[in-house]
Amino acid sequence: MHVTADSEQPSRQAALRQTSSILELIGNTPLLSFKRIAKAVEPVQVFAKAEWQNPGGSVKDRAALAMILDGERRGLLTRDKTIIDATSGNTGIAYAMIAAERGYRVKLALPKNASIERKQSLLAYGAELIYTDPTGGTDAAQKYVKALVEENPHRYFYPDQYNNDANWKAHFEKTAPEIWRQTGGRVTHFVAGLGTSGTFMGVTRRLKKYRPDVQCFSMQPDGPLHGLEGLKHMPTAIVPGIYDPSIADGEIAVATEDAHRMVLRLARDEGYLVGVSSGANMVAAMNIAARMKTNSQEGVVVTIFCDSAAKYLSESFWQDINSEAENWP
Secondary structure (H helix, E strand, O other): OOOOHHHHOOOHHHHHHHHOOHHHHOOOOOEEOOOOHHHHHOOOEEEEEEHHHOOOOEOHHHHHHHHHHHHHHOOOOOOOOEEEEEOOOHHHHHHHHHHHHHOOEEEEEEEOOOOHHHHHHHHHOOOEEEEEOHHHHHHHHHHHHHHHHHHOOOOEEOOOOOOOHHHHHHHHHHHHHHHHHHOOOOOOEEEEEOOOOHHHHHHHHHHHHHOOOOEEEEEEEOOOOOOOOOOOOHHHOOOOOOOOHHHOOEEEEEOHHHHHHHHHHHHHHHOOOEOHHHHHHHHHHHHHHHHHHHOOOOOEEEEEEOEEHHHOOOOOHHHHHHHHHOOOO
């Protein structure tokens, strides 16, 4: 085929894409389907949002951007202040990426046992890290940050992701409308894990405006001692101020071991190499879909794949679960 000189020139739209801010890549993530794992629950359909497609690698890019922009709009975030917050990793990475793009300093408190991949990512973006007691999880990191901010209130911009309405509003304004459009308005059930609870709160509130009879289930670990990174066992944790348990139609508890098994199944049966919280969300989604099939219901179940496995590959559970998988049917 002959190519004219004009056709070789990049279009204006393409040129704009090449020079756009990395922040413009946040959101509009794909909705994934499943060829094998979800066959057992047909005709119920199961989908998951591929949130690792965000430039910071997780769903937390959405909330972090919303909280930083909100801070700028309200005059709380200025050039002389350092962004500070507690994080298990993903929100911190999002803060650090956005701060690098917008020219801010970042200081983050996270549990000392956070994976090396998360620590290295944060350091690569230029964040200053404070390691807190690993046995206290993100609760210990929150307490540390609150004390530091109280001592130097004018030095920091503290988004406080666990108590910031801009967190859940990011999902109300963006994530939920994407799910609605991508399912053609057919979504009947939604499930997401509880960390800050922002994703569940925002998506649920918006979906119920679109369709009051949509069923929304929150997922959390089945006990206080768990390995579901970023998720909270609400009865024993500091409960986020943005969390409202009354809007959930039900709760699902997931064991760490079940989430680990699902992570490996998603990789081997579907080609989706996702993080442990994503595996837990899929366990919960399949639980809902199985109940629906048992009750001869049809519908569309949507969940969130919060991030990929890239930040967790150094963790020991991979060896254990690979050994266990040899005995699977």
